[in-house]
Amino acid sequence: MRFLPRPAPRPRAGTPRTGRHRTFLLTLAVAGVTAGAAACGGSDAAAPTPPTAPTTPVVPPAPTVYVAGQSYFGRNNYVEYLAGNAPVILTAPHGGALTPSGIPDRTAAACGGSATTVTDANTADLARVMQARFAARFGSYPHVVISHLSRRKLDPNRLPLEAACGNATAAEALGEWHGFIELAKSAVLKSHGKGWYMDMHGHGHAVQRLELGYMLTDALLDGSDAALDATSAAENLSSILTLSQLSPLSFSALLRGPASLGTLYAAQGFPSLPSSNDPRPAGADYFTGGENTRRHTCGAGAASVGGVTGGTICGVQIEANFTGVRDTPANRERFGDATAVVLEQYLRTHWALRMTP
Numbered sequence: 460m461r462f463l464p465r466p467a468p469r470p471r472a473g474t475p476r477t478g479r480h481r482t483f484l485l486t487l488a489v490a491g492v493t494a495g496a497a498a499c500g501g502s503d504a505a506a507p508t509p510p511t512a513p514t515t516p517v518v519p520p521a522p523t524v525y526v527a528g529q530s531y532f533g534r535n536n537y538v539e540y541l542a543g544n545a546p547v548i549l550t551a552p553h554g555g556a557l558t559p560s561g562i563p564d565r566t567a568a569a570c571g572g573s574a575t576t577v578t579d580a581n582t583a584d585l586a587r588v589m590q591a592r593f594a595a596r597f598g599s600y601p602h603v604v605i606s607h608l609s610r611r612k613l614d615p616n617r618l619p620l621e622a623a624c625g626n627a628t629a630a631e632a633l634g635e636w637h638g639f640i641e642l643a644k645s646a647v648l649k650s651h652g653k654g655w656y657m658d659m660h661g662h663g664h665a666v667q668r669l670e671l672g673y674m675l676t677d678a679l680l681d682g683s684d685a686a687l688d689a690t691s692a693a694e695n696l697s698s699i700l701t702l703s704q705l706s707p708l709s710f711s712a713l714l715r716g717p718a719s720l721g722t723l724y725a726a727q728g729f730p731s732l733p734s735s736n737d738p739r740p741a742g743a744d745y746f747t748g749g750e751n752t753r754r755h756t757c758g759a760g761a762a763s764v765g766g767v768t769g770g771t772i773c774g775v776q777i778e779a780n781f782t783g784v785r786d787t788p789a790n791r792e793r794f795g796d797a798t799a800v801v802l803e804q805y806l807r808t809h810w811a812l813r814m815t816p
């Protein structure tokens with residue numbers, strides 16, 4: 460892999476630019492199989508076949524120093540990395556608005572899959588605000604990676620062929636996307652030894668609640684606690700595998716007990732599935748978790764797509780409802796504040812992880 464420094468891109472109007480700009484040229488392996496994914500962030504009907512050659516991440520050249528809270532950009536400002544120093548990584552793959560004419564629109568015919576192009580409205584800003592509110596509370600910054608390309612041009616939550624549709628420029632941005640996430644993961648492991656990843660999305664389902672995707676099917680979540688805990692099968696599949704193995708709580712308690720992420724969010728005024736009061740999809744629309752969550756957390760599927768099964772970065776996909784979470788600046792701040800409270804409690808309790816730098 461080689462890297463060529465390039466001139467700093469021209470900042471776009473209205474977007475804060477506080478950091479140094481750096482771009483990278485990469486050699487990218489775009490290969491794999493077509494996923495049948497039809498959803499925003501994974502659904503039961505969309506169980507993909509693991510690819511044989513996941514996207515090669517772009518790793519910035521050493522000895523680049525990243526300053527927590529500042530922004531860094533890939534080529535053409537398509538991918539933004541807000542550097543962090545907390546053990547938390549937030550990503551927003553579907554909130555982008557850029558539609559460069561040089562990248563053809565993704566279509567099902569060309570890309571395979573369903574070529575979903577709907578934007579998860581306001582999720583780029585949501586991730587940015589989540590970082591800011593977290594920093595206001597703890598003085599430490601989660602790492603944040605944002606795709607500014609419209610989903611018509613790139614879907615970073617898909618396997619390479621469906622994500623970039625064979626376009627070299629889009630594929631390069633996809634490489635930068637995973638590269639910045641890998642950079643963040645390395646920084647988290649170096650500073651804290653373990654960490655927490657959340658891929659932020661927005662759903663359009665009728666029920667206004669957070670859908671927490673642990674890479675578990677509706678059928679598994681519809682089962683009883685006893686069934687979930689009877690063997691390690693569901694735990695192994697989940698995006699909290701390593702955390703669960705180290706926790707004295709049962710797997711089902713971590714998913715929907717009093718100290719689960721969903722129950723903690725609900726206590727802050729953000730109803731969630733799964734949680735104590737809302738433990739099962741039971742036939743309702745629900746996203747189980749997509750390719751980013753598969754790759755960048757610790758479950759059984761990670762290794763086949765370039766991640767680390769049984770590693771010490773676990774996490775979850777959050778599909779946020781619109782009303783009350785993403786719709787207004789005030790609600791995005793409210794959700795950011797709640798997330799800081801929830802993660803501090805959840806990660807201290809289950810993962811012995813402190814939010815300080």
Ligand SMILES: [Zn+2]
Nearest residue numbers: 499553579660
């Ligand atoms: Zn999405």
